[in-house]
Amino acid sequence: MPLIRNIHETEMNTVQMEGVQGASMSVMIGRDDQAPHFAMRSFAVQPGGHTPKHQHDYEHEVYVVSGNAQVLLEGEQHELKAGDAVLVPANELHQFTVPESASEPFRFLCFVPIEQNCGGPVPGS
Amino acid sequence: MPLIRNIHETEMNTVQMEGVQGASMSVMIGRDDQAPHFAMRSFAVQPGGHTPKHQHDYEHEVYVVSGNAQVLLEGEQHELKAGDAVLVPANELHQFTVPESASEPFRFLCFVPIEQNCGGPVPGS
Numbered sequence: 001m002p003l004i005r006n007i008h009e010t011e012m013n014t015v016q017m018e019g020v021q022g023a024s025m026s027v028m029i030g031r032d033d034q035a036p037h038f039a040m041r042s043f044a045v046q047p048g049g050h051t052p053k054h055q056h057d058y059e060h061e062v063y064v065v066s067g068n069a070q071v072l073l074e075g076e077q078h079e080l081k082a083g084d085a086v087l088v089p090a091n092e093l094h095q096f097t098v099p100e101s102a103s104e105p106f107r108f109l110c111f112v113p114i115e116q117n118c119g120g121p122v123p124g125s
Numbered sequence: 126m127p128l129i130r131n132i133h134e135t136e137m138n139t140v141q142m143e144g145v146q147g148a149s150m151s152v153m154i155g156r157d158d159q160a161p162h163f164a165m166r167s168f169a170v171q172p173g174g175h176t177p178k179h180q181h182d183y184e185h186e187v188y189v190v191s192g193n194a195q196v197l198l199e200g201e202q203h204e205l206k207a208g209d210a211v212l213v214p215a216n217e218l219h220q221f222t223v224p225e226s227a228s229e230p231f232r233f234l235c236f237v238p239i240e241q242n243c244g245g246p247v248p249g250s
Contacts, residue, residue, distance in 0.1 A: 001199070002198040002199050002203060002212070003211065004196075004205070004210070004211050006206070006208045006209050007208045007209075028210040029210055029212045033212055034214070035184070035212065036184055036215070037162060037163060037238040038162060038163045038238070040188065040236070059160070059162070061154050061163065061165050063188065065208075071127075073127040074127050078127060081131070083131045083132045083133045083190075084129055084131050085130050085131070085132060085153040085154055085165055087158055087160065088127075089159070109188060111186075111236060113161075113163070
């Protein structure tokens with residue numbers, strides 16, 4: 001059977017990582033699926049939650065599925081909405097933050113390369 | 126300025142390729158944006174339209190944004206709906222077909238590696 005999975009029907013796991021609040025994720029297509037070059041991960045961040053403020057030596061390509069959030073990029077906050085595509089370059093400090101007042105979770109896809117530039121698997125790929 | 130683009134606010138170009146009908150696309154994040162490993166492309170296929178029935182030596186990772194279609198994979202047709210993630214492995218024959226009766230275009234993201242396995246740029250990356 002081909003790999004066809006729906007993000008709304010796939011179990012999400014709480015992200016256990018320092019600096020993270022109210023976030024869950026699921027690997028939709030990853031190294032366990034023999035994805036050769038990059039992985040698709042689905043994230044949900046609850047109102048008032050955030051991803052870690054961090055940087056790493058590989059890029060993100062992000063697609064906003066639903067909800068609203070702010071992303072820290074190049075030292076400034078930028079508003080995000082459904083349909084937005086975002087490139088987070090390697091080594092760029094970034095964080096996704098969902099306002100307390102948000103009426104729904106912020107859902108996005110985050111793609112990462114399978115291998116880090118310095119070698120070894122990318123976490124969560 | 127960071128790269129933040131909305132798929133609903135980005136101009137789509139008609140796909141001029143043998144075997145394609147009623148399809149348009151836009152590169153959301155690609156080699157012109159210094160994407161180092163993979164490209165995000167946005168596609169829309171009109172009711173009654175289809176992508177080419179073809180195969181190539183690199184994979185697709187597809188995410189369905191809206192609408193419905195069928196995908197040919199492993200010799201069979203599979204129904205697709207919003208939120209579906211699909212892995213099209215390298216060298217696998219595939220085609221997306223939108224029924225004439227569809228009430229809206231079929232919109233999806235299709236990710237490809239920047240480089241082909243045998244070297245050289247992936248078309249449309």
